[in-house]
Amino acid sequence: MSNLLPDSHPLAGHDSLIQQLRECGRLFHSRGWSVGTSSNYSVVLGRDPVELIVTASGKDKGRLESTDFVHVGPEGLPIESDQPKSSAETMLHVVLAEQHDVGCILHTHSVWGTLLSEHFFDEGGFEIEGYEMLKGLEGITTHDYSHWIPVFSNTQDIPILAEQVRERLADPMESMTHGFLIHKHGLYTWGNDVFAARRHIEIYEFLFECTARKLGFPVV
Amino acid sequence: MSNLLPDSHPLAGHDSLIQQLRECGRLFHSRGWSVGTSSNYSVVLGRDPVELIVTASGKDKGRLESTDFVHVGPEGLPIESDQPKSSAETMLHVVLAEQHDVGCILHTHSVWGTLLSEHFFDEGGFEIEGYEMLKGLEGITTHDYSHWIPVFSNTQDIPILAEQVRERLADPMESMTHGFLIHKHGLYTWGNDVFAARRHIEIYEFLFECTARKLGFPVV
């Protein structure tokens, strides 16, 4: 593998995971889901306390280098000081990583996701129902299923948003199983590894495009 | 050719066909027709009894490995036990492979196909008529032709769906010559080899996009 890091580097030993996130970046950028240095991706190294590798702030996601990542601890801060600045949204990753089965968190910005987050904001989210493609979401075994995508308000106060997400994850009345949108912003989804989280991104993007295009269809 | 399999492997000797299916996967994934591990592809090795090589379940179609395939027999079961699980929809491939001139079966999930399968479900299908591109369907020699795409109900009971497809293929009153959609699910098409089946995928996707975009056009 290229780009092997020296033992003393805060990312040392995690080359394979980093390669997988870089490949996500190349794919998502080529699809238009991570343009303009938007998006951030992380893998979970530990949960007690939470340890993550997360993309550094302001990088072109289509051309991530092996060193464009930060090793952070449970408060979202770098575990060693001489690392690049991590994404402003790192605390959202930390909160999601606290869940017992989450190994990877991916956040993207697509046109369709953005439009739906705007269109359905007042309703707090929207339903996606009856599509075979829903079976790509972990644990879903039939198309005969209705999936709710919550839409959160956007804010620059990430700790507040992170707390809202934590509460929602714990809310027994309103489950949030696979992902959510932020208003005029983008998608967060997760999975037990990079493969699963990346699959969720593709599934959501497919279903978002279907949902948004249907809005422009004539009623028959 | 890379990825040569040992003689004892259930896929041994079929490297070229497997390479062709892998290339279909790369193309279809890049077009957005096989995302999120959706889709499945097969080639027919024999017809009496039916023998197929079909994609294993749950693989990323854009990055298929040579070993991400299963050699199955006439009941859709692996001919040897130490193979990966084949696609849940293997029996649909078996039924289609029973036809005398079918060498390859391709199943994809595109946004346009999904939207049309939903839009025209109550009518049982839809007509595509008068397009030069129809000549890309095997045996069609003029654009002056009307092609019906049936839309089947979706179900997780694949043997039932397979039986409906078998009956429809045999129905002298309602021919189903080149492919069909499943409601909110995707496209099945086939051809006498991978080249022909892949061409049918491209032809259908083109015609689906035309048909769906026209629905959004103003009437002049």
Next chain:
Amino acid sequence: MSNLLPDSHPLAGHDSLIQQLRECGRLFHSRGWSVGTSSNYSVVLGRDPVELIVTASGKDKGRLESTDFVHVGPEGLPIESDQPKSSAETMLHVVLAEQHDVGCILHTHSVWGTLLSEHFFDEGGFEIEGYEMLKGLEGITTHDYSHWIPVFSNTQDIPILAEQVRERLADPMESMTHGFLIHKHGLYTWGNDVFAARRHIEIYEFLFECTARKLGFPVV
């Protein structure tokens, strides 16, 4: 250059032109303008009498081999007998090649072109006006220009269509300077070399997309 042909081959000595057409095929296929073995491309070797190299019939345009071409004479027939079958539309290429400044003819099938050819068929064509992009058409030096795209009826009788195109090219009242569409079929354009003809394809496709998308816009 790879794929050098032996001296005795009917395409011998034309490797560079053939490479350029193959590259057009890769580009146009990747854009969705030449899918499903649709489209055909030619370069003009001589004009008195007309001699062309044109794509063979039924090839995947995204993966053209150096031998997937035919050297044809003024009647559109192969100059030597042991060549593949040339495209069914070869006579259209011959007629266009008769014009004094044409070195390359490209025919593509895009969704937007197909939709516009259908939408504006009854009017015999449509106007594209005022776009800076029009300056990419050879000889156009200002955006302040109105360009008419004729739409011909489709037919499987190519000699009849070729004759209509020849008459239209010679018609002093209705010029047809850079290209035309065929109803529910596709685009023909040309240029003095492959570079110019390829540029015209890109220009037309851009303008077709603008024109078609505007039809779906609300009137303000």
Next chain:
Amino acid sequence: MSNLLPDSHPLAGHDSLIQQLRECGRLFHSRGWSVGTSSNYSVVLGRDPVELIVTASGKDKGRLESTDFVHVGPEGLPIESDQPKSSAETMLHVVLAEQHDVGCILHTHSVWGTLLSEHFFDEGGFEIEGYEMLKGLEGITTHDYSHWIPVFSNTQDIPILAEQVRERLADPMESMTHGFLIHKHGLYTWGNDVFAARRHIEIYEFLFECTARKLGFPVV
């Protein structure tokens, strides 16, 4: 680095900047933002007086060679005579390069930008508001921001247009901070280096697509 130029060449020593512009070309062409030889790109070498490297006229932006650039001075003319012709719009680059923090200027032609420039021309521009993606514009730190995109009239008299742009840049009442559109033409944006200007292209294109697609949505 390939394509090293001899010391005597007017572009000598600027290989790295030229490589970055070539890579912009490959990306923007693949996205459909620089097709048909449209678009032009420059980097600023000096500001007192202005010196630029700008794309030569009429080149395919997806396949720029290292020599497809021109080194020009403050009047937009080549600093040495044996160079290719620079883009007809070079004076727009010069005017933008006069600003103290501009290191790179990128001009692209996208379908969405073109459609919006036409749709909102009578209003002189349009507002983009509340999108997280706005934070990709240099200096913007919150989504809670309203960004105005001016639309200028198109003209073939570039010095006149350049003067209008210069005046607008200096106008204290109507700021124009990151970019503008020209009617039925395309986008100009800039940044302190190629990375920033390229990011602005991606940000604008994303926001243009959102804005244009929303116009086609039904009102709920």
